[in-house]
Amino acid sequence: MAPFWWRRSKKTAKERLRLILIHDRMELTPAKMEELKKDLRDVLQKHLDVKTEEFEISVSRKRDSMALEADIPLKDSR
Amino acid sequence: MGKAIVITSGKGGVGKTTTTANIGMALAILGRSVVLVDADIGLRNLDVVMGLENRIVYDVVDVVEERCRIDQALIKDKRHRNLLLLPAAQTRDKSALKQEQVKDLIQELREEFDYILIDSPAGIEQGFKNAIVGAQEAVIVTTPEVSAVRDADRIIGMLEAGGLKDPRVIINRIRQDMVRRGDMMDIDDMIEILAIDLLGIVPDDEDIIVSTNKGEPIVLNSKSRTGEAFRNIARRIEGEDLPLMNTGREKFVQRIKRMIGIS
Known part of the structure; x- marks a missing residue:
């Protein structure tokens, strides 16, 4: 069995599931x-x-509702 | 008038049939009259899990196609006479039943029995729609895996669209050792993600395979903790407010092993 510092796959499962469900x-x-x-x-x-x-x-969950988030970097105007 | 409850999951292989058999048996032990309806046409299995496969003469398709009366198709359980099984047809497919027919059949059964438990096939197609059409309540079975939870979420949406509000979930095959070491989603994680009420948790147990081998639902074993989990679920269905079962205390040696990372 893998040593404990390699495990903790539950966190990965939860994060993946959250994202999958948001899109579903x-x-x-x-x-x-x-x-x-x-x-x-x-x-x-x-x-x-x-x-x-x-x-x-990207889509994420904010408390009880979904949110569409956008990261919009602008070109330097100077 | 009795209550029809559909047991469903979306994903196959999470333990719907075993759950149906055990909840049915547990309700019968509590003195209720119960009929189990196998709605998995073409892939009949509830009879095998119950150990009643040798007694089948007629099936649910014979009933709706009027080749026999309902009481001729119902099989009495050999251990509890107030528990009956309406088997699925094995040589037909899902198209053998129409939603209207199933609805009428369930309605008729509700006049005779306290509980009608409908074992749904996997999937979201016709067979699933037939299984939910006559039900007043729904129970979703899932396991602590990404794929099973994803399908459960989809089923919740479809049940609500079908008029079955507030389904409850059973989390099957919890392994406390894996939860503890952070390799399995725990109950709180799953409830939070699914946003649904919990009906019960069932530990992963080798004895389930033994009980299926024998055709004896595990609730019949009064010493089994898994049996206890199903008995508790039946009591919650009856309206009792029971605390969740502790799915196994960690032994001291185990805990030390875990802390130093060798378990």
């Missing part, structure tokens, strides 16, 4: 997520100078 519940497939990301990026790009290659979105 919203019926948000990775493909749909990618499409949404692209659309959002295009809209933002119209108004702001977004570092497109670093733009990321």
Whole structure:
């Protein structure tokens, strides 16, 4: 059996499960997520100078509800 | 009027049939009249777990297709006469039953029995829909694994869409040694993730295999802790408020071994 510092796979299980369920519940497939990301990026790009290659979105749970989070790094304007 | 409860899970192999057999037997021991309905058409198994496979003459499809009366198809348990089984057909498939027919059948059984436990097939297709159509309550069986919990979550949504609000969950095959060393999700983790009421927890137990080998549900063994877990579940179904079972105290030597990382 593996020594104790290698184990603790429960945490991994919980984190993976949480993410899987968020996507299942919203019926948000990775493909749909990618499409949404692209659309959002295009809209933002119209108004702001977004570092497109670093733009990321993700879904997470905030207490009782879901939240879509976006990380939108902007290009330095100076 | 009796209560029809569907036992379901989404994922196969988590212990639905064993759970159905044991809760049914436990309710019968408590003096209730119980009928177990095997809704897994084509993959009949509840009869084997109950040890009643040699007594089958007619099955549920014969009943809905009117080749026999209900009482001709019902098999009396050899240990408790107030426990009966309505077996699934083995040579037909899920399309042999229509939702309307099942609904009427369950309604008829509710007039005769205190409890109707419906053992659902795995999956989310027609067989599952047939199994839930006549039920007033639902019990979801799952195990502490990512795949089983994921499917349970999906089933909760489908039950609610089918009008079965507030299903309760049984967490089967908990291994306290693995929970303790952080290699298995514990009860709190799973309840939090699923956001659902807990009906009971059942420890993982080799004796379940022995009891299935013999065709004797483990609740019949008064010394078994797993049997006790099922007896407690039956009492909760009856409305008793029981604390959760301690699934095994850790021995001192075990604890030391765990602390130094050799167990």
